[in-house]
Amino acid sequence: MGSQLLDAPALPADLAFGLLAEVSADQHPQKVSLIAGAYRDENGKPWILPSVKEAKQRLAADPTAHHEYLGIAGSPAFLDIARSLILGTEVAERSNVASIQTVSGTGANHLAASFLARHLKPQQVLIPDPTWVNHKTVWEVAAPAVAQKEYPYYDPDTRSIKFADMIATLETTSQPNDVVILQACAHNPTSLDLSRDQWKSVAEVARRKKLFILFDSAYQGFATGDVENDAWSVRYFTAHLLSSPDPDQRIPGLCVAQSFSKNFGLNGERVGALHVVAPPDVSLEGTHSQLSLIARAEYSNPPRFGTQIVQTVLSDPGLRQQWQQNLNTMSDRIRSMRKQLRARLEALGTPGEWSHIDSQIGMFSYTGLSAGQVARLKQEYHIYMLPSGRVSICGLNEGNVDYVAESISEVVKAGLT
Known part of the structure; x- marks a missing residue:
């Protein structure tokens, strides 16, 4: 009876988190992760928003702060x-x-x-x-x-x-x-x-x-x-x-x-x-x-x-205004990376139309790359993205956008589908 209860079928690993584990294990010096839906700064690092940092400092200095339960419905x-x-x-x-x-x-x-x-x-x-x-x-x-x-x-x-x-x-x-x-x-x-x-x-x-x-x-x-x-x-x-x-x-x-x-x-x-x-x-x-x-x-x-x-x-009005500025910092950097990736792909004569990268909105881009092209980018160039061709623009920065664009261009020119 016990063996039957524990005989649950094994499920495949979560796609995105499985790829993130592969990125972590990859020791290639030029690896690029374009997977996670999380903002990264120009150095590819998580960014603590200045408004959030200030709020944390205020909470740390508050003598009434504690770690008791919230109600079931929250605050x-x-x-x-x-x-x-x-x-x-x-x-x-x-x-x-x-x-x-x-x-x-x-x-x-x-x-x-x-x-x-x-x-x-x-x-x-x-x-x-x-x-x-x-x-x-x-x-x-x-x-x-x-x-x-x-x-x-x-x-x-x-x-x-x-x-x-x-x-x-x-x-x-x-x-x-x-x-x-x-x-x-x-x-x-x-x-x-x-x-x-x-x-x-x-x-x-x-x-x-x-x-x-x-x-x-x-x-x-x-x-x-x-x-x-x-x-x-x-x-x-x-x-x-x-x-x-x-x-x-x-x-x-x-x-x-x-x-x-x-x-x-x-x-x-x-x-x-x-x-x-x-x-x-x-x-x-x-x-x-x-x-x-x-x-x-x-x-x-x-x-x-x-x-x-x-x-x-x-x-807090002051912190809220600062948060609005932080949002602009993040969204402006993402827009800049979109423009740079598109410009480089076009300058390299990459087959296809790439204006959609610049016109899309938010942290992701649905590039139009095929599953085969995505696989080759991972295997040969150590560039990671979802099989659908969705990339997180947050993973791009001044230090890797040329490499990513050149890699994509080479794969697309090779005609792999």
Whole structure:
């Protein structure tokens, strides 16, 4: 009996973390990692944001600071700030919202999937193709009874969004109360975002089909340096699809899985929140208690330290202004690296069209390189990226961009597919 219980099938290693382990073991002096979704400075090192460093110093000097448990739902002050950051102060104050602190954005996505599977009971969750590698795993583990359906998002031939196909799929395959996953900004892995008119079209389909929206917001402020602009889609849906007293003019609700890993450089601190927004005549008391029950069973209490850092920065006008400048520093460096990589590839006469590298947004680029080309870059040049050809632009700097461009150019010219 015991051997049967322990006879679980072995699963393949996580793709991204498996590659990171290979990078760590690689002793080649010119190795380049373009894998991790984490900011790196010009020297290829993790960057502690000056605003974060100052907040840590203040916390260290605070004689009242301690390491006691937070409540199950987390810090109320942090949740107020987090809610206002993503929804905007005006929308947050007039909206019907239940919020709970989570173990970063992954925890927020998992908590949302578990809660919605139990209480909304959707037939399907509609997931963009392609998407963040963990979306499918989260729903497979947290909500195995909910069928996963992909909707088209990216056209590799034109390197653009398959918007007409996306809308057609949502129109024809979705059922009322189905969950649709949307990335608020800096779409991972394609780095292509919908225009505002396109967002409005998606909102209209969601309203007409009565779909429940799950926004994944991992890059607010990091995508463009503009905190308000990066939250536009979430705020539009919240303001226009949930406030009407007429049920025909609204959707069942929406969730926002919010991460502070990228925009604060706090990847290891796991700071996040989940916000459930409902129409004004819906009570969220039960929602909050059910979310707390799941959280209690899974991890009991959320982390405190990173939460205090975010709360300190965003509640102090001076630190908040400094944080905005830090966001500009990161987003400006990424834009510069995009331009340099494109310029070098074009100067080398690399076959193909490379303007998409410069026009995409956020930390990633969907380069268009094939799995075979990616494999050769790893084997011969010690340049690591995901098999899809997605690269983290953060891994580029003045010291390696020439080498990366020359390597890519040689592989593409070799004609390997």
